[in-house]
Amino acid sequence: MPQEPTPATHAALRVLTAGSVDDGKSTLIGRLLLDAQALMADQLDALHRRSAASDALELALLTDGLEAEREQGITIDVAHRYFATPRRKFILADAPGHEQYTRNMVTAAAGSHAAIVLVDPTKLDLTRRPLQLLPQTRRHLLLAHRLGVAHLILAVNKIDAVADPAATFHAVAEALQTFSAQAGLEPAAVLPISALHGHNVTRRLQVPWYRGPALLELLEALPVPQPRRDGPWSLPVQWVQRDGDGTGQQARIHWGRLAAGTVRLGDAVQVHPGGQRAHVAALWHHGGVALQQAHAGQSVGVVLDRALDVSRGDWLGAPQALQGQRRFAATAAWLDGEPAAVGQRAWLRHGHRWVQARIAAIEHRLDLDTLQPAQDAQLAVNDLGRIVVEAAEPLPLRPFASDGPEHGALLMVDPGTHRTLAALLVA
Numbered sequence: 001m002p003q004e005p006t007p008a009t010h011a012a013l014r015v016l017t018a019g020s021v022d023d024g025k026s027t028l029i030g031r032l033l034l035d036a037q038a039l040m041a042d043q044l045d046a047l048h049r050r051s052a053a054s055d056a057l058e059l060a061l062l063t064d065g066l067e068a069e070r071e072q073g074i075t076i077d078v079a080h081r082y083f084a085t086p087r088r089k090f091i092l093a094d095a096p097g098h099e100q101y102t103r104n105m106v107t108a109a110a111g112s113h114a115a116i117v118l119v120d121p122t123k124l125d126l127t128r129r130p131l132q133l134l135p136q137t138r139r140h141l142l143l144a145h146r147l148g149v150a151h152l153i154l155a156v157n158k159i160d161a162v163a164d165p166a167a168t169f170h171a172v173a174e175a176l177q178t179f180s181a182q183a184g185l186e187p188a189a190v191l192p193i194s195a196l197h198g199h200n201v202t203r204r205l206q207v208p209w210y211r212g213p214a215l216l217e218l219l220e221a222l223p224v225p226q227p228r229r230d231g232p233w234s235l236p237v238q239w240v241q242r243d244g245d246g247t248g249q250q251a252r253i254h255w256g257r258l259a260a261g262t263v264r265l266g267d268a269v270q271v272h273p274g275g276q277r278a279h280v281a282a283l284w285h286h287g288g289v290a291l292q293q294a295h296a297g298q299s300v301g302v303v304l305d306r307a308l309d310v311s312r313g314d315w316l317g318a319p320q321a322l323q324g325q326r327r328f329a330a331t332a333a334w335l336d337g338e339p340a341a342v343g344q345r346a347w348l349r350h351g352h353r354w355v356q357a358r359i360a361a362i363e364h365r366l367d368l369d370t371l372q373p374a375q376d377a378q379l380a381v382n383d384l385g386r387i388v389v390e391a392a393e394p395l396p397l398r399p400f401a402s403d404g405p406e407h408g409a410l411l412m413v414d415p416g417t418h419r420t421l422a423a424l425l426v427a
Helices: 025-035 041-050 067-072 099-109 135-146 165-183 215-221
Strands: 013-019 079-084 089-094 114-119 151-156 189-192 234-236 239-241 253-257 262-264 268-272 277-285 289-291 293-295 299-304 315-317 325-334 345-350 353-365 384-395 409-413 420-426
Touching: 013 025, 013 099, 013 135, 025 079, 025 089, 025 114, 025 215, 099 135, 114 135, 135 151, 135 165, 135 325, 135 384, 151 165, 151 215, 165 189, 189 215, 234 253, 262 277, 277 293, 345 384, 384 420
Parallel strands: 013 089, 013 114, 114 151, 151 189
Antiparallel strands: 079 089, 234 315, 239 253, 253 299, 262 293, 268 277, 268 315, 277 289, 277 299, 325 384, 325 420, 345 353, 345 409, 353 384, 409 420
8 A cells, every 4th residue: 555645746847758659648648637637627528528439538638738739649748737636746747759859859858746757568579588668768757767757667558458467567678677777767667557548547557467556556656856944055046136035125035946955034145146145134025925945946035134136047056156157068958950069159047047158079979778988079950969068158057967957957959049959967
């Protein structure tokens, strides 16, 4: 039986569905909404009308809302759906599986706590050993892992559509676990499901060859990752309020979400990139609530004990905590149709700051088959690799793996077309 909810499991869980084209991602979300009774009567009526010509409900219609998605039978944009059970709330993100829309999957993964990566065994050569996973399955698994998704759930879908469900599940599960071990992943679970018919989605599958939890049971028990409260505090400034603090006294309030640590009244402050120093004179929560302290993950307003020139995009933090870097190495998920080039100019988005930068070197590309650095140092669309970037201004960077997205994640944008070139994770 699942454990009793803790504060970490009371919070809303952001869940991404990923995998290759037609693996059943949209159908799975539709099944979760239907079985959790999260659909309104008019939605159910519309679903039955649209599915009148089919033997089963076309559950993908609940998330594929674009006309082009329905015409082509694929997911193009990310669709978000919300539902709740007695145990917790969920925010579901249905990401496209087609390689052309990988950038949309990256967008959804960047804010997700868990990813359900689906595999359709009917597309695989089940007679081949070792069993080969589809390239997009491997790519989505690696992207979700590299983008910091805390919980990876591997779901073998369409288990009702194969002749020998037990043998098929064990073969695919072995291939997934082998790939995960090679890639350094630790899946939360590998489980069989049928999104179309609801097998093992909200109720456990009653078969002798699987004794694990149902998908929803697992999702209800997963903890939401909590920001680190230890170590020096830091806050990227999103907005500076100059018209008073709500008490009749004029003050500059620096609003943002704490990226790390705990800040208290009286703490010393250093501004990045200016380097000026001050102390925390007041802390505010929205609605004019005064605080004695605030922790990582909270959105707060910081009032300093003296007036300093601080603007959107600057950082506040404990002295010496924000060390700027201009040249750094990062894992790049290349998203643009044109390949990356050494010397290429771009804008970098870090926190709330935009700075100019250039690609100083392309160290390697990750081979999705061998999971080793490829000999050719070229990055094309949907490739993963390692690059060196030189920024025009120092940025307070920390490794993504240890300090999370606030300090360690960046976007690279083309200065002329404004296309997103790459998602960067500081190594």
